[in-house]
Amino acid sequence: MPLKTEYKLPQGHELRIEVKEDKELLVTAKQGQAEVFGTELSLGEQLTLRGQKLAVFTWHGVVLELTADAECLEDVTDVVYEADETPMVEYLNASNVVEQRRRAAREAGGQGPRTIVVGPTDVGKSSLCKLLLNYAVRYGFAPTAVDLDIGQGGIAAPGSIAATPVEAPxxxxxxxxxxxxxxxxxxxxxxxxxxxxxxxxxxxxxxxLDRRAEANAEVRAAGMVINTMGWVDGLGYELLLHSIAALRADVVLVVGQDRLYSQLSSELRARKDVSLVRLPKSGGVVMRPPPLRKLARAARVKEYFYGAHGELSPHSRTLGFSELRVYRVGGGPRAPTSALPIGAEPVADPLRVAPVTSPGELLHSLLAVSHAPAPEFLLSVNVAGFIYVSDVDVTRNTVTFLSPSPGPLPGKFLLAGSVKLFME
Structure with missing residues (x-):
């Protein structure tokens, strides 16, 4: 008999759930209303959680049923608890401000809000982005989700930056x-x-994205929701400012760090078109040490090939290394200016595209399949997808890789880097 546990949440409360990596928990709304990061949980709908950490929130009250194939809930979860202190009111207020800008942009045929969510690691930026996207969809817009967090890969594989339209919750x-x-x-x-x-x-x-917005008034009015990496000091802060400028973000939501809010307040003071908002992080956010983040990257890649529930069947192929045209970007690390003769400039070109000459260095690598028609276009053309190098035979000079689908690869050229992982 499956274990069933019931929770009755009053309005404004949330149930925080952390499911163990190799376990499964079913969550069902039996009465009332609930949502997860802005996605509504319909009555009777059964939500299957595997290794996830999330919060089920209710504005008006809900009865939730948790079902597990276990003797006790602790067998499948690290923790389950009810919380009455959440930042949902502040998040909803921020969403409403952005929503007013969308409606004004739609009426005027102008540019909608480009909202960028910033903050240090593990403050709930990704969850807030999902909430903002979901509320926009519920109001009748289809915003563009932009992911600049290369460490985890919210849209594509780790090591990527990506964007996608969000037309449904x-x-x-x-x-x-x-x-x-x-x-x-x-x-x-x-x-x-x-x-x-x-x-x-x-x-x-x-x-x-600018070109796409210029061509479509609805896309332009819906705007963007931009997720960022958690490195906010030194070079990370410099890159964050660059992203704000490049994407012309005009709503900056700072989550969980007063210092960053103060820095950006000074930096963006001259830009009257930018709204800077400070938001608290949720008490349910879980800190992930580097080893756990590394495991999460491997799980994300595995999900790309096998699906969230193992429903996909990738295809394994073996080709001679000479049949593959693999490149990597960057001419090696630049020597610091202080180590060079006076007046000399670093000679390594960080944007140089060079061929990979040894198959051995590709083992356990994630490779991107590019749409580029020639190597000189590898930086400027987006990628079609990814393959994973599962084995290399240096004696026979062959490479075995996993591909999401059978048949020829959708592009001639492959991009390699430092994204390596062991996928069971």
């Missing part, structure tokens, strides 16, 4: 829609590896 189990994403492969999980490339790709993505 974000599925709690599946995540952001990935049917027609615009993806550029930065090929690393830290912007410190090649900051010039990171800036270049953000600018490239911004230019294409």
């Amino acid at each position: 974000v599925d709690v189990e599946e995540g952001l829609p990935v049917e027609v994403p615009l993806v550029y492969f930065y090929s690393h999980v830290s912007p410190a590896d090649n900051p010039e490339l990171y800036k270049f790709l953000v600018e490239r993505l911004a230019a294409l």
